[in-house]
Amino acid sequence: MRVIAGTAKGRALKAVPGTNTRPTTDKVKEAIFSMIGPYFDGGLALDLFAGTGGLGIEALSRGIDRAIFIDMDRISVDIVKHNVTAANVAERAEIYRNEAGRALKALEKRGSAFSLIFLDPPYRMKEMDALMLDLAERGLVEDGAKVVVEHDADHVYPETAGAFEQLKYARYGDTAVTIYRYNPVRSEHPMEE
Template sequence: MGHKNPPRRKQDKSTPRSQLRIIAGEWRGRKLEFLATDGLRPTPDRVRETLFNWIQTVVPGAQCLDMFSGSGALGFEALSRGAERMTFIERDAAAARQLNANLQNLKAQNGEIIQTDVLAWLETRQQDQESKYDLVFLDPPFRQNLIAPCCALLESKNLLRDNAYIYIETESELANPDVPPHWQEYRNKTAGQVTYRLYKRA
Protein backbone atom coordinates (compact mmCIF):
# COMPACT_ATOMS: atom_id res chain seq x y z
CA MET A 1 0.00 0.00 0.00
CA GLY A 2 1.43 3.37 -0.98
CA HIS A 3 2.02 6.18 1.50
CA LYS A 4 2.91 9.82 1.23
CA ASN A 5 5.45 10.07 4.00
CA PRO A 6 8.87 11.25 2.78
CA PRO A 7 11.60 8.60 2.73
CA ARG A 8 13.37 8.23 6.07
CA ARG A 9 16.75 9.20 4.61
CA LYS A 10 15.54 12.70 3.77
CA GLN A 11 14.45 13.25 7.35
CA ASP A 12 18.06 12.92 8.50
CA LYS A 13 18.86 16.27 6.92
CA SER A 14 16.32 18.08 9.09
CA THR A 15 17.79 16.68 12.31
CA PRO A 16 20.28 19.08 13.92
CA ARG A 17 23.85 17.86 13.75
CA SER A 18 26.70 18.25 16.17
CA GLN A 19 30.33 17.25 16.09
CA LEU A 20 32.62 15.28 18.34
CA ARG A 21 36.41 15.26 18.23
CA ILE A 22 38.61 12.19 18.43
CA ILE A 23 41.11 12.82 21.19
CA ALA A 24 44.09 10.62 20.35
CA GLY A 25 45.48 7.91 18.13
CA GLU A 26 45.44 7.51 14.35
CA TRP A 27 42.57 9.96 13.84
CA ARG A 28 43.54 12.43 16.55
CA GLY A 29 41.78 15.76 16.05
CA ARG A 30 39.36 14.45 13.40
CA LYS A 31 35.82 15.70 13.84
CA LEU A 32 32.84 13.44 13.29
CA GLU A 33 29.23 14.45 12.82
CA PHE A 34 26.40 12.93 14.81
CA LEU A 35 22.67 13.58 14.92
CA ALA A 36 21.67 15.74 17.88
CA THR A 37 18.52 13.80 18.69
CA ASP A 38 16.73 13.69 22.04
CA GLY A 39 18.47 11.50 24.57
CA LEU A 40 21.69 11.15 22.58
CA ARG A 41 24.50 12.37 24.81
CA PRO A 42 28.03 11.61 23.64
CA THR A 43 30.46 10.80 26.42
CA PRO A 44 32.15 14.16 27.16
CA ASP A 45 35.79 14.70 26.14
CA ARG A 46 37.10 14.79 29.71
CA VAL A 47 35.30 11.54 30.59
CA ARG A 48 36.63 9.86 27.46
CA GLU A 49 40.12 11.08 28.26
CA THR A 50 39.96 9.64 31.78
CA LEU A 51 38.46 6.35 30.58
CA PHE A 52 41.08 5.83 27.89
CA ASN A 53 43.84 6.59 30.38
CA TRP A 54 42.43 3.74 32.47
CA ILE A 55 42.34 1.29 29.53
CA GLN A 56 45.29 2.44 27.44
CA THR A 57 47.02 -0.94 27.71
CA VAL A 58 43.79 -2.85 26.98
CA VAL A 59 42.68 -1.17 23.74
CA PRO A 60 45.44 -2.09 21.23
CA GLY A 61 44.41 -5.30 19.48
CA ALA A 62 41.15 -5.60 21.44
CA GLN A 63 37.88 -7.06 20.16
CA CYS A 64 35.33 -4.45 21.24
CA LEU A 65 31.57 -4.03 21.55
CA ASP A 66 29.93 -0.60 21.71
CA MET A 67 26.35 -1.09 22.94
CA PHE A 68 23.88 1.79 22.61
CA SER A 69 26.45 3.44 20.32
CA GLY A 70 24.65 6.74 19.71
CA SER A 71 27.31 9.10 18.36
CA GLY A 72 29.94 6.35 18.43
CA ALA A 73 32.26 8.52 20.53
CA LEU A 74 33.66 5.60 22.52
CA GLY A 75 33.88 3.16 19.65
CA PHE A 76 35.63 5.53 17.26
CA GLU A 77 38.05 6.60 19.98
CA ALA A 78 38.95 2.95 20.61
CA LEU A 79 39.44 2.26 16.90
CA SER A 80 41.66 5.33 16.63
CA ARG A 81 43.78 3.98 19.48
CA GLY A 82 44.36 0.58 17.92
CA ALA A 83 41.38 -1.65 18.72
CA GLU A 84 41.36 -4.57 16.31
CA ARG A 85 37.60 -4.75 15.81
CA MET A 86 34.58 -2.71 16.89
CA THR A 87 30.95 -3.80 16.73
CA PHE A 88 28.56 -0.86 17.08
CA ILE A 89 24.95 -1.62 18.13
CA GLU A 90 22.47 1.21 17.59
CA ARG A 91 18.68 0.97 17.41
CA ASP A 92 17.94 4.33 15.77
CA ALA A 93 18.10 4.02 11.98
CA ALA A 94 19.27 7.59 11.33
CA ALA A 95 21.98 7.39 14.00
CA ALA A 96 23.14 4.04 12.57
CA ARG A 97 23.39 5.55 9.07
CA GLN A 98 25.52 8.39 10.49
CA LEU A 99 27.80 5.87 12.23
CA ASN A 100 28.23 4.10 8.92
CA ALA A 101 28.99 7.38 7.13
CA ASN A 102 31.65 8.17 9.74
CA LEU A 103 33.25 4.75 9.30
CA GLN A 104 33.42 5.39 5.57
CA ASN A 105 34.83 8.90 6.04
CA LEU A 106 37.59 7.46 8.23
CA LYS A 107 38.15 4.62 5.73
CA ALA A 108 37.91 2.22 8.67
CA GLN A 109 37.69 -1.41 7.61
CA ASN A 110 37.45 -2.87 11.11
CA GLY A 111 34.10 -1.50 12.28
CA GLU A 112 30.65 -3.05 11.92
CA ILE A 113 27.33 -1.24 12.42
CA ILE A 114 24.35 -3.34 13.51
CA GLN A 115 21.07 -1.45 13.53
CA THR A 116 18.89 -3.20 16.09
CA ASP A 117 17.75 -3.18 19.70
CA VAL A 118 20.61 -4.14 22.04
CA LEU A 119 18.62 -6.57 24.20
CA ALA A 120 17.09 -8.23 21.12
CA TRP A 121 20.58 -8.63 19.62
CA LEU A 122 21.95 -10.13 22.82
CA GLU A 123 19.00 -12.53 23.10
CA THR A 124 19.69 -13.95 19.63
CA ARG A 125 23.38 -14.70 20.26
CA GLN A 126 24.21 -18.40 20.17
CA GLN A 127 25.89 -19.40 23.40
CA ASP A 128 29.54 -20.40 22.90
CA GLN A 129 29.35 -19.81 19.14
CA GLU A 130 30.04 -16.07 18.97
CA SER A 131 33.07 -13.82 19.01
CA LYS A 132 34.23 -13.00 22.51
CA TYR A 133 34.99 -9.43 23.51
CA ASP A 134 37.94 -7.99 25.40
CA LEU A 135 36.30 -4.61 25.97
CA VAL A 136 32.63 -3.60 26.17
CA PHE A 137 31.18 -0.09 26.35
CA LEU A 138 27.75 0.00 28.00
CA ASP A 139 26.24 3.48 27.97
CA PRO A 140 22.43 3.02 27.83
CA PRO A 141 19.72 5.67 28.10
CA PHE A 142 19.47 6.76 31.70
CA ARG A 143 16.79 5.56 34.14
CA GLN A 144 15.51 2.69 31.98
CA ASN A 145 16.93 -0.21 34.03
CA LEU A 146 18.95 -1.59 31.13
CA ILE A 147 22.23 -2.33 32.92
CA ALA A 148 21.24 -5.56 34.69
CA PRO A 149 19.66 -7.38 31.72
CA CYS A 150 22.53 -6.40 29.42
CA CYS A 151 25.16 -7.63 31.87
CA ALA A 152 23.27 -10.86 32.51
CA LEU A 153 23.01 -11.60 28.79
CA LEU A 154 26.69 -10.83 28.16
CA GLU A 155 27.43 -13.54 30.72
CA SER A 156 24.75 -16.10 29.83
CA LYS A 157 25.67 -15.96 26.14
CA ASN A 158 29.36 -16.26 27.03
CA LEU A 159 30.36 -13.17 25.04
CA LEU A 160 33.22 -12.01 27.29
CA ARG A 161 36.82 -13.13 27.51
CA ASP A 162 38.03 -14.19 30.95
CA ASN A 163 39.73 -10.87 31.75
CA ALA A 164 37.41 -8.59 29.81
CA TYR A 165 36.88 -4.97 30.83
CA ILE A 166 33.37 -3.50 30.90
CA TYR A 167 32.79 0.26 30.97
CA ILE A 168 29.41 1.34 32.36
CA GLU A 169 28.10 4.90 32.25
CA THR A 170 25.01 5.75 34.34
CA GLU A 171 23.07 8.56 35.95
CA SER A 172 24.99 9.68 39.04
CA GLU A 173 22.16 8.82 41.47
CA LEU A 174 22.45 5.11 40.63
CA ALA A 175 24.60 3.98 43.54
CA ASN A 176 25.33 0.38 42.63
CA PRO A 177 24.62 -0.96 39.15
CA ASP A 178 23.44 -4.55 39.22
CA VAL A 179 26.40 -6.39 37.70
CA PRO A 180 27.54 -10.02 38.03
CA PRO A 181 29.32 -10.70 41.34
CA HIS A 182 32.60 -11.71 39.69
CA TRP A 183 32.95 -8.33 37.95
CA GLN A 184 35.37 -6.35 40.08
CA GLU A 185 35.09 -2.57 40.06
CA TYR A 186 38.44 -1.34 38.87
CA ARG A 187 37.84 2.42 38.72
CA ASN A 188 34.96 4.87 39.13
CA LYS A 189 34.42 8.59 38.89
CA THR A 190 31.53 11.07 38.83
CA ALA A 191 31.35 14.10 36.55
CA GLY A 192 28.22 16.20 37.04
CA GLN A 193 25.14 14.08 36.34
CA VAL A 194 27.18 11.10 35.11
CA THR A 195 28.96 8.34 37.02
CA TYR A 196 31.24 6.08 35.03
CA ARG A 197 32.75 2.81 36.18
CA LEU A 198 35.21 0.32 34.80
CA TYR A 199 34.85 -3.33 35.77
CA LYS A 200 37.22 -6.22 35.22
CA ARG A 201 35.81 -9.70 34.82
CA ALA A 202 37.62 -11.91 37.29
Protein backbone atom coordinates in the same frame (compact mmCIF):
# COMPACT_ATOMS: atom_id res chain seq x y z
CA MET B 1 33.17 15.95 19.23
CA ARG B 2 36.38 14.45 17.94
CA VAL B 3 38.66 11.43 18.18
CA ILE B 4 41.11 12.24 20.97
CA ALA B 5 44.08 9.94 20.36
CA GLY B 6 45.51 7.23 18.13
CA THR B 7 45.43 6.77 14.37
CA ALA B 8 42.27 8.89 13.91
CA LYS B 9 43.31 11.64 16.35
CA GLY B 10 41.62 14.96 15.66
CA ARG B 11 38.96 13.60 13.26
CA ALA B 12 35.64 15.34 13.80
CA LEU B 13 32.63 13.15 14.58
CA LYS B 14 29.06 14.02 13.71
CA ALA B 15 26.49 14.15 16.53
CA VAL B 16 23.01 12.67 16.36
CA PRO B 17 20.51 15.54 15.95
CA GLY B 18 17.95 16.12 18.70
CA THR B 19 18.05 15.34 22.39
CA ASN B 20 17.45 11.58 22.37
CA THR B 21 21.17 10.78 22.39
CA ARG B 22 23.71 12.27 24.70
CA PRO B 23 27.17 11.86 23.21
CA THR B 24 30.02 11.24 25.62
CA THR B 25 31.87 14.53 26.02
CA ASP B 26 35.52 14.67 25.01
CA LYS B 27 36.45 15.24 28.68
CA VAL B 28 34.62 12.09 29.83
CA LYS B 29 35.93 10.10 26.85
CA GLU B 30 39.50 11.14 27.70
CA ALA B 31 38.95 10.08 31.33
CA ILE B 32 37.46 6.72 30.32
CA PHE B 33 40.38 5.85 28.07
CA SER B 34 42.97 6.91 30.62
CA MET B 35 41.27 4.44 33.02
CA ILE B 36 40.98 1.49 30.61
CA GLY B 37 43.91 1.92 28.21
CA PRO B 38 44.97 4.31 27.07
CA TYR B 39 45.96 2.07 24.11
CA PHE B 40 45.11 -1.51 23.17
CA ASP B 41 46.97 -4.39 21.63
CA GLY B 42 44.17 -5.78 19.47
CA GLY B 43 40.90 -7.30 20.62
CA LEU B 44 37.22 -7.04 19.76
CA ALA B 45 35.03 -4.23 21.14
CA LEU B 46 31.27 -3.95 21.48
CA ASP B 47 29.61 -0.52 21.51
CA LEU B 48 26.11 -1.68 22.43
CA PHE B 49 24.14 1.58 22.64
CA ALA B 50 26.37 3.19 20.04
CA GLY B 51 24.68 6.57 19.54
CA THR B 52 27.37 8.40 17.55
CA GLY B 53 29.84 5.50 17.81
CA GLY B 54 32.33 7.78 19.56
CA LEU B 55 33.49 5.26 22.18
CA GLY B 56 33.97 2.36 19.76
CA ILE B 57 35.70 4.62 17.23
CA GLU B 58 38.06 5.89 19.94
CA ALA B 59 38.88 2.26 20.84
CA LEU B 60 39.60 1.45 17.17
CA SER B 61 41.80 4.53 16.91
CA ARG B 62 43.72 3.34 19.99
CA GLY B 63 44.47 -0.19 18.76
CA ILE B 64 41.37 -2.39 19.11
CA ASP B 65 41.29 -4.68 16.02
CA ARG B 66 37.55 -4.66 15.34
CA ALA B 67 34.41 -3.14 16.81
CA ILE B 68 30.74 -3.98 16.54
CA PHE B 69 28.35 -1.04 16.87
CA ILE B 70 24.71 -1.61 17.72
CA ASP B 71 21.91 0.90 18.14
CA MET B 72 18.15 0.70 17.81
CA ASP B 73 17.76 4.12 16.24
CA ARG B 74 18.02 4.35 12.44
CA ILE B 75 19.45 7.89 12.55
CA SER B 76 22.11 6.82 15.07
CA VAL B 77 23.10 3.91 12.82
CA ASP B 78 23.47 6.31 9.88
CA ILE B 79 25.60 8.65 12.02
CA VAL B 80 27.83 5.75 13.14
CA LYS B 81 28.31 4.76 9.48
CA HIS B 82 29.29 8.34 8.66
CA ASN B 83 31.64 8.60 11.67
CA VAL B 84 33.53 5.33 11.09
CA THR B 85 34.14 6.48 7.51
CA ALA B 86 35.25 9.96 8.67
CA ALA B 87 37.65 8.34 11.18
CA ASN B 88 38.96 5.97 8.48
CA VAL B 89 38.08 2.84 10.50
CA ALA B 90 35.07 1.61 8.48
CA GLU B 91 36.84 -1.57 7.31
CA ARG B 92 37.27 -2.63 10.96
CA ALA B 93 33.69 -1.81 12.00
CA GLU B 94 30.40 -3.71 11.81
CA ILE B 95 27.25 -1.69 12.38
CA TYR B 96 23.80 -3.10 13.10
CA ARG B 97 20.40 -1.65 13.87
CA ASN B 98 18.94 -3.79 16.60
CA GLU B 99 17.53 -3.78 20.13
CA ALA B 100 20.17 -4.73 22.75
CA GLY B 101 18.62 -8.04 23.88
CA ARG B 102 18.05 -9.28 20.34
CA ALA B 103 21.54 -8.17 19.35
CA LEU B 104 23.07 -10.28 22.14
CA LYS B 105 21.20 -13.36 20.89
CA ALA B 106 22.56 -12.77 17.37
CA LEU B 107 26.11 -12.24 18.66
CA GLU B 108 25.89 -15.43 20.73
CA LYS B 109 25.05 -17.41 17.56
CA ARG B 110 28.19 -15.97 15.92
CA GLY B 111 30.36 -17.02 18.85
CA SER B 112 31.80 -13.53 19.37
CA ALA B 113 33.69 -12.76 22.61
CA PHE B 114 34.63 -9.19 23.47
CA SER B 115 37.66 -7.83 25.29
CA LEU B 116 36.12 -4.37 25.66
CA ILE B 117 32.42 -3.52 26.05
CA PHE B 118 30.81 -0.08 26.15
CA LEU B 119 27.36 0.22 27.71
CA ASP B 120 26.19 3.81 27.35
CA PRO B 121 22.39 3.47 27.22
CA PRO B 122 19.76 6.17 27.64
CA TYR B 123 19.97 7.16 31.31
CA ARG B 124 16.44 5.91 32.00
CA MET B 125 17.80 2.35 31.47
CA LYS B 126 19.36 1.34 34.77
CA GLU B 127 19.74 -2.43 34.47
CA MET B 128 23.23 -2.62 32.96
CA ASP B 129 24.41 -5.03 35.69
CA ALA B 130 21.70 -7.48 34.53
CA LEU B 131 22.79 -6.91 30.92
CA MET B 132 26.42 -7.66 31.88
CA LEU B 133 25.32 -10.96 33.44
CA ASP B 134 23.41 -11.76 30.23
CA LEU B 135 26.54 -11.01 28.16
CA ALA B 136 28.58 -13.38 30.34
CA GLU B 137 25.93 -16.11 30.31
CA ARG B 138 25.95 -16.02 26.51
CA GLY B 139 29.75 -16.41 26.39
CA LEU B 140 30.23 -12.93 24.91
CA VAL B 141 32.86 -11.72 27.41
CA GLU B 142 36.54 -12.69 27.32
CA ASP B 143 38.29 -13.40 30.61
CA GLY B 144 39.81 -10.14 31.80
CA ALA B 145 37.55 -8.03 29.56
CA LYS B 146 36.70 -4.51 30.66
CA VAL B 147 33.16 -3.17 30.65
CA VAL B 148 32.54 0.58 30.69
CA VAL B 149 29.10 1.64 31.94
CA GLU B 150 28.26 5.30 31.44
CA HIS B 151 25.22 6.30 33.47
CA ASP B 152 23.31 8.92 35.37
CA ALA B 153 25.40 9.98 38.37
CA ASP B 154 22.36 9.49 40.65
CA HIS B 155 22.39 5.74 39.96
CA VAL B 156 24.95 3.57 41.73
CA TYR B 157 25.98 0.18 40.33
CA PRO B 158 27.13 -2.66 42.63
CA GLU B 159 30.79 -3.38 43.46
CA THR B 160 30.37 -6.83 41.90
CA ALA B 161 27.88 -8.43 39.53
CA GLY B 162 28.52 -12.14 39.05
CA ALA B 163 32.12 -12.41 37.87
CA PHE B 164 32.34 -8.67 37.16
CA GLU B 165 34.39 -6.68 39.67
CA GLN B 166 34.26 -2.90 39.79
CA LEU B 167 37.67 -1.43 38.98
CA LYS B 168 36.88 2.27 38.96
CA TYR B 169 34.09 4.74 39.46
CA ALA B 170 34.23 8.41 38.50
CA ARG B 171 31.67 11.18 38.42
CA TYR B 172 31.58 14.10 35.98
CA GLY B 173 28.64 16.36 36.81
CA ASP B 174 25.43 14.50 35.87
CA THR B 175 27.40 11.66 34.29
CA ALA B 176 29.15 8.78 36.04
CA VAL B 177 31.37 6.04 34.68
CA THR B 178 31.67 2.63 36.33
CA ILE B 179 34.32 0.28 34.96
CA TYR B 180 34.29 -3.46 35.57
CA ARG B 181 36.70 -6.30 34.82
CA TYR B 182 35.36 -9.76 34.05
CA ASN B 183 37.14 -12.33 36.20
CA PRO B 184 35.25 -15.65 36.13
CA VAL B 185 38.07 -17.71 37.69
CA ARG B 186 38.22 -15.51 40.77
CA SER B 187 34.46 -15.67 41.28
CA GLU B 188 34.50 -19.48 41.07
CA HIS B 189 37.22 -19.73 43.74
CA PRO B 190 36.67 -16.75 46.06
CA MET B 191 38.61 -18.25 48.97
CA GLU B 192 41.81 -18.79 46.98
CA GLU B 193 44.14 -15.84 47.21
